[in-house]
Every structure is written in C-alpha cells, then in structure tokens.
Amino acid sequence: MARKTGSHSDITGPLVREAAQRLFARYGYAAVSMRQIAAEVGVQAGALYLYTPDKQTLLFNLMKTHLEELHSAWAAEPKGETPQDRLEVFSRFHIRFHLDRPEEVFIAYMELRNLEPENFAVIESLRRAYEAELESILSDGHTAEEFRAPDIRLATMAIIAMLTGVNTWYREGGRLSRDRVERIYCDMVRRAAGA
C-alpha cells in the first residue's frame, strides 16, 4: 500500500516549525505561548508535543537549522580567485542570504539569551565558524597586500555588523533594488577593508 501523501504527521510537523518561527520573530520567544503556536497551526496545545519535546527544543532547532543552511549555502558559493573577489562574493552572499530569511535572522540574533547553556554553545560555535570564513578572506588579503585594514579581527566584526544591518531597514519595493544595495555595500565593505 502506498502511504497516503499529505498524512497529518507529514504536514503538521513543518507547520509547527513555521508557526513557531513566525510568532517567535514577531513577539519574541518568551512572549509566545504554546497555545498561540497551536492556534496558528490549527490544533490544540497538547498536539504540539507530538512534534517537539518542548518549547526550548523548538527554538533551538529553528536556530540550528538556520545556521546550518547558512554554512551549506556559503559552501556552495563560487569562490573568487583573489581576496578582493572573495570579499565581494561574501558581501553579496551575506546580504542576499539574510534578506531572504528575515525571520530566521531576527530569531538568531534576538533569542540567543533564551537558549539553555548547552544549546547556546552549539549555536555560538556555528556562528563563530561563519565569522571565521570572512576573517580568513581578510587575512589572505592582508598577506597578499591587497587589503590594508589596520586590524583583521575588528574589520571582520565591523563588516559583519554592517552587512547584517541591512535587514533592519531594507524593504522590498523601496527606493533601491536589492542589486543596487548589494553593489553599494560591496563598495563600502571593500573600502572599510582597505582594498
């Protein structure tokens, strides 16, 4: 017998994660109740526990999945030849990836303090590994004397903050197209790095 596609268990699980993501991004993890998530999905609160052992795990999995997707998407990007090329690829990738996932990004930044210590350690190390990708580009550029940033670590932090900041103000259909924003930021990043 073929298994019926769209059985409830196939559908409801993802719906729970999507509802939690939407609500956590909007109201914050601590302010959202399991009842609200259930109502959004269209089930009763008790049914949620078929798909997650508890509320904390729901949050942790959202953040972990987001960061793992970030890593695999970055791994799939074409690598430029020179550090300058790689810096441009990174800047554009970062803006694009983050603008495509405003909810995930918001949660990943705002809800760190609501992770239990063990979960926090996992998320933090994924985040650091991503930062290290940019840092190695800047470091290579320094070695090749293409960049003149006075401090690689600070340039890394400054550039990440600058790029991620786009999410706080960019609105689709606004004054500038995405491509235009990417270009302008590439330019600012390049100069901040001392290219």
Add this chain to the structure above:
Amino acid sequence: MARKTGSHSDITGPLVREAAQRLFARYGYAAVSMRQIAAEVGVQAGALYLYTPDKQTLLFNLMKTHLEELHSAWAAEPKGETPQDRLEVFSRFHIRFHLDRPEEVFIAYMELRNLEPENFAVIESLRRAYEAELESILSDGHTAEEFRAPDIRLATMAIIAMLTGVNTWYREGGRLSRDRVERIYCDMVRRAAGA
C-alpha cells in the same frame, strides 16, 4: 521640618529602575516578572506599584531616558570644523557613549517589539532624530566634496550598524584598549564614507 534625606521613597524608586534595567537586559522584558524585580530590590511585588503604574511604563521610561541622554550628550559634544572632523567626533562619541551603557543599549535594541504602539512611536522618533545627526554630517561632507559615499542614506545605516556592533564583542581588559578601538573604527568609518 527638614525632610529626612534617604527616605525610602527617594531611594527605592531608582533602585526599581536599576533592577529592572539589569534584569531586562539579562533575561528580556517578557521573561522577567515583577516579582523578580521586587526580589532584586528587596521589597514585595506590590510595593513596586508605588513607583511605576505598570511593567510597560517601566520599560518605556528606561528606553526614553536612555535616548534622551544620548541626545543631550551628543548636543554637548564639541563640533568639529569640517565634515571630516565632525565624522570623527561622531564615531568616537558613539562608541564611547554606547560602551559606557551596555545594558541600556541592549534594551533599546532588543525590546522595541515589546513596546505598545504609542510608546514605540516615541522611541522610534528619538532614534531617527539621532540617525539624522549622522546623515547631516555625511550630507555636508558630500556637498563639500570631502566624501564620496555612493548613497548617503545607506552610508548612514552602515556606519551606525558598524559602530553599534562594537557593543556585541568589546570586553574591558581585552586585546585592544578603548582608544585603539575608537581609532581603528574611525579609520574604517572614514573610508566607508569615502573620505
């Protein structure tokens, strides 16, 4: 009769605000209960309502006070002669002011969504007014042809994000002194602005 200095009402009010600030910064507004705040102050929960009409007002006043202090501190800064000077003064001021108040800054960024709409509007307009200070520096620099940023609005947002980002990683007694951090960021800001 001279009023007794240090009467409870003179002391407890500020203590309530300080405790709320500490706890909101650490655990988040939604996750902190009035009982926790009371315990931190050393009174019972009911006593808090002598100093604030409700929890929301406590949050709003913390944020409003912070932003008003930001404005008056900026107004008291020496104004540089040229746009380049003013940009340097702004960058150093921003880093210094924000590093001095990590809790206030954290709350001002993280708890915006927990403000009721009316309160949000007040805070938002104070924040925008501060951004406009930087924007006018960049705009003057553009007119004077000292800066070559391709877009003034985007440069404003990028620079603010970059500077505020220092709060996320800087630790007193770390690898770099505050002054060194300020210098390096000034340099990156200047170049991002196209000076």
Add this chain to the structure above:
DNA sequence: GTCTATATGCTGATAGAC
C-alpha cells in the same frame, strides 16, 4: 494524530492591614 481535561505553578495587578 488529535482531542479534552487537568496538574502545578507563575503572571500582573489590586485591596486593605499596619
């Protein structure tokens, strides 16, 4: 797989004693 019902405990806020 989902429901209803429930355990157990905490929430913001108020009333009234002292």
Add this chain to the structure above:
DNA sequence: GTCTATCAGCATATAGAC
C-alpha cells in the same frame, strides 16, 4: 512605604479517551 493576601488568568507539560 511596605506588607500580606488575593483575584482572575495563563503558562508548560502530561494522561488518557477516541
């Protein structure tokens, strides 16, 4: 000015019916 006691409601999570 602070306390104790309390209201009405909501929290997470589980048990057992269907």
